[in-house]
Amino acid sequence: MAVNLTEEQMREMIQGPGDIEWSYEMRRQCQEILPNLLLGPLQASKSLETLKSLGVTHIVCIRDVKEAFSVRPRFPETFQYMVLDVADSEEQNLIRLFPQAKQFIDKAIQQGGCVLVHCNGGISLSPAFVVMYVMEHFRLSWEDALHMVQNRRYCISPNGGFLTQLKEYESIYKANLAVASFPQQRNATARRKRTDEDDEDDERRDEERKRILVDDNEEEDDAMES
Template identity: 80%
Template sequence: MATVNPTQLSPEQLKELIQGPGDEWTYEMRRQCQEILPGVLLGPLQASKSLETLQSLGVTHIVCIRDKMEAFSVRPRFPDKFTYLVLDVQDSEEQNLIRLFPQASAFIDSAISKGGRVLVHCNGGISLSPAFVVMYVMQHLQISWEDALHMVQNRRYCISPNGGFLTQIKEYESIYKAHNTLANYPQQERATVARRKREDDSDDELELRYVN
């Protein structure tokens, strides 16, 4: 599975990517992890507990997302074998995921840029970790929240982010798009706008001095 560059995908290729492989889903697969994007796997706690399985999948980094009350059981199992990021997050509709997402996103990006493979997991792999992965897919592929949710669901059919997480996933679409717009704004035009603002501020200051 090669790294996906969204700018090189045609609309048909992107649609095919979102639809997924169409593999038959069985109940037992809930206990396993699935590859959502090249190098990004999503699963439950159980998928993080087998050293043999993790090594067979080529995992190098693990994002362990847990409620603080689960810290005794949901924890890094092999800190000497893998690089971990642990996020203490409440699995409640009031929990702010958007504030925590940049840390997870940067960790995943760094791992992949080094040729690594990342497992993102929570306890059940149903609500909490899928919410982070949906936001990551949305941002990485620059697609809508609906398409990102469908893409993750088409690979891990059992996911079901709670209502509060789903609301934040929807909100994140406008946030990442605004960030991309700003980042893509031509540097020269940004400099021109900044210069004009300084000039306008100077004019206002001169006018105030004159009035005084």
């Protein structure tokens, strides 16, 4: 569900907290991007104690298929997982996989849960998914969404192919919004079209009746003359 904020609130949201001093060690930790939505590396998913202290209930594990032996659900009896096997390359289609990830995150948060989204390094792959989520959630441009996530986890750097897909996804979600926001107009147009078609049918039937009457009168006149 999209969130509507004032322009000033949105600007503050994108800029993020200004009192954070980023350190290299924070790359190995997860950061809160939104309330109940965390982003981090594999390292952040290994400590059961830390995950519980953060209130995590759901985990989106995004991994290159070659990493499956190490990047994997570690506490399936404690947390609900979604595992996405992808290729961490510029050719990987993330847009096709994003809807199921978004559905998983939305459902978890709606149920009062807290979601950690992670890949191996938390630098390129998982951040791309979170940027798409933030983009649609706040109806932002891809650049503003990227800045918003980057201002909370400074080390993210989606590869060039993923950046191209972020741009593409902005057009996709905005087009879907435009279609969804005009159902009444579409229905009204459809009703007008049906009404116009009905009027045309009535006109054709009237013309047909007139022709029949004219033909009948002409036949009667011919019969009388003969």
